Amino acid sequence: MSKTIFITGTSSGLGKLTAIHFAKLGWNVAATMRSPEKETELTTYSNIKIFKLDVTDVEQVRSAVQEATEAFGKIDVVVNNAGMGAYGALELAEEETIDWQFAVNVRGPINVIRGFLPHFRGNGGGKFINISSLMGVTTAVPIGSLYNMSKFALEGLTEGLYYELxxxxxxxxxxxxxxxxxxxxxxxxxxxxxxxxRAYDDIIAKVKESFERSAESPSDDPQEIVNAIAKLATGESNQFRTLVGKSTEDLVAFRKSVPIEQFLETVASNYNL
Ligand SMILES: NC(=O)c1ccc[n+]([C@@H]2O[C@H](COP(=O)([O-])OP(=O)(O)OC[C@H]3O[C@@H](n4cnc5c(N)ncnc54)[C@H](OP(=O)(O)O)[C@@H]3O)[C@@H](O)[C@H]2O)c1
Structure with missing residues (x-):
């Protein structure tokens, strides 16, 4: 019998690619997104069903879990992929931006995990794959404190939950x-x-410029990330943390190999701070 994967944030990027990859592998896919009415690509796959889901809305999480489990009977793997970035100076952030960053990247996975726990308990097991970031284990980019906070929190949530699950x-x-x-x-x-x-103008400009450069030559191949998700979903890998991409591995290795003061100063000097 085909296995089923439930994925958040499948309207673009990694979420969409993951949905298509699993559909091609023959899995059933519960692809969730905030605006299903706009989707035209995932609708062409007979083994993908699309459900409306804003992960910050607990009621929508309840409905999506119910609809997906009714449609497929059993969900085997849940991927918490939906995520957004708040960058810039903390002093200048709107109150709503701070709450929103937490709501999408931390409260969202909490809502989805809590939504699925009764189903997984009833089935005698299940698997959560949480999409974190290089920014969940290092502070590699200045003016990313809110995003860092959200992904560090996701890491702590996931690690802490290990024991009870x-x-x-x-x-x-x-x-x-x-x-x-x-x-x-x-x-x-x-x-x-x-x-x-204007006190933060220089560093904001430098980070924006570095993002534009990295968009032109991204460090990671998205298919490598999808392959890593597939290995975890199928049980080929049982690694708790999977780092993807050489530059990510190198940076995390450097972070672990030097005192934090040296790491912070190295990143700061990369941005002439
Ligand atoms: N791209 C990177 O540089 C990078 C690096 C490290 C980690 N990540 C992480 O990778 C994951 C996927 O991001 P991506 O790179 O594929 O970027 P992306 O193309 O922007 O995808 C993000 C997805 O999250 C969805 N989303 C945002 N807020 C949501 C909400 N409240 N409820 C449900 N869905 C919501 C978006 O849907 P809408 O279309 O509705 O906005 C979109 O489908 C994220 O967790 C991100 O933090 C990305």
């Missing part, structure tokens, strides 16, 4: 990637900056 045969995994091609991530960033307070 292990006896229930429910697995937890984290994927840490750098920038990859073919997504909307950079277009969707909310930048906190101000016309009145």
């Amino acid at each position: 292990k006896p229930l045969n429910i697995g937890l995994h984290l994927i840490e990637q750098g920038g990859s091609a073919g997504n909307n991530f950079l277009n969707n960033i909310i930048w906190s900056q101000s016309e009145d307070i």
Whole structure:
């Protein structure tokens, strides 16, 4: 019998690619997104069903879990992929931006995990794969404190949950990637900056410029990330954390190999701070 995967944030980027990959592998796919009415590509696959889901809305999570389990009977793997970036100066961030960053990247996965736990308990097991980031294990980019906060929190949530879900045969995994091609991530960033307070202008400009450069030559191949998700979903890998991409691996290795003060100063000096 085909297995079923439930994925959040499948309107673009990694989520969409993952949905298509699993559909081609013959899995059933519950592809969720905020605006299903706009989707034209995933609708062409007979084994993909699309469900409306804004992960910040607990009621929508309940409905999506119910509809997906009714449609497919059993969900085997849940991928918490939906995520957005808040960058810019913390001092200049709108209150709503701070709450929104937490709501999408942390509260969202919490809502989805809590939504699926009764189903997984009932089935005697299941698997959560949480899409974190290089920014979940290092502070590789200045003015990314809110995004760092959200992905560090996702890492802590996932690691902390390990113990209570292990006896229930429910697995937890984290994927840490750098920038990859073919997504909307950079277009969707909310930048906190101000016309009145110019103290952060230089560093904001430098980070924007480095993002533009990395968009032109992204460090990670998105298919590598999808392959890493597939290995975890099929049980070929049981790694708790999977780092994807050479530059991500190198940076995390460097982070671990030197005192934090040296790491912070190295990143700062990369941006002439
Ligand atoms: N691209 C990178 O540089 C990078 C690096 C490291 C980690 N990541 C992580 O990788 C994951 C996928 O991002 P991506 O690179 O594929 O970027 P992306 O193309 O922007 O995809 C993000 C997806 O999340 C969805 N989303 C945003 N807010 C949502 C909400 N409240 N409820 C449900 N869905 C929501 C978006 O849907 P809408 O179309 O409705 O906005 C979109 O489908 C994210 O968790 C991101 O943090 C990305």
